[in-house]
Amino acid sequence: MRLERPREWGACWLALEMWNFLGLDNFWSKHLTPSRKGTNWLNVLKTLVTYRWISAGSEWRLHRQWFKSSAMADLLGEDDSIALDDTLYRCLDLLHAPKKDLFSFLSERWKTLFNQSCPIKLFHQKTS
Incomplete structure (x- = not known):
């Protein structure tokens, strides 16, 4: 038996459970609609928030290191594109309004x- 691609799962799952408990989907789904290109801003924000709760650091670190070692893509049903550095920064810009x-x-x-x-x-x- 061999372990391949181990990832942080439990903390990511718990962070998403906290997100659901707080009812944040109810608020953000009204303010963050998917882009014309199909970017699911809600899942990008969930990734940013989870990262801040678990292992706060720069967006560069999230993009280059943390996302690949986490189970966020699996838990959200997304690919690596939600953690591209420009996507992360564009999502942060959407949060001001x-x-x-x-x-x-x-x-x-x-x-x-x-x-x-x-x-x-x-x-x-x-x-x-």
């Missing part, structure tokens, strides 16, 4: 999931 709506959505999810009545403050922190 719905930022205010995202904060409202996350605040509501916080109240719903954790039965909280106190407000939550979310803000975008720019990195240099």
Whole structure:
């Protein structure tokens, strides 16, 4: 018996389960529709978010190293094209427009999931 192409599966699966638990598909499917060329921006975003949760680093590292050692392609039913560096950066560009709506959505999810009545403050922190 031989092990071929071992990949990180459990953490990727758990990150996608967290994504589903938070109901992020409900929000992002309205804001990230597939491109005319067929790029599934929702799956690109899931890849970016999973990478940030598991092994935060640069988009270059995600493209060149992490994606190939993860099971994201298998879990999402995608090929390597969703982790191309230009695709990752274009997806990040698409995230700016719905930022205010995202904060409202996350605040509501916080109240719903954790039965909280106190407000939550979310803000975008720019990195240099």
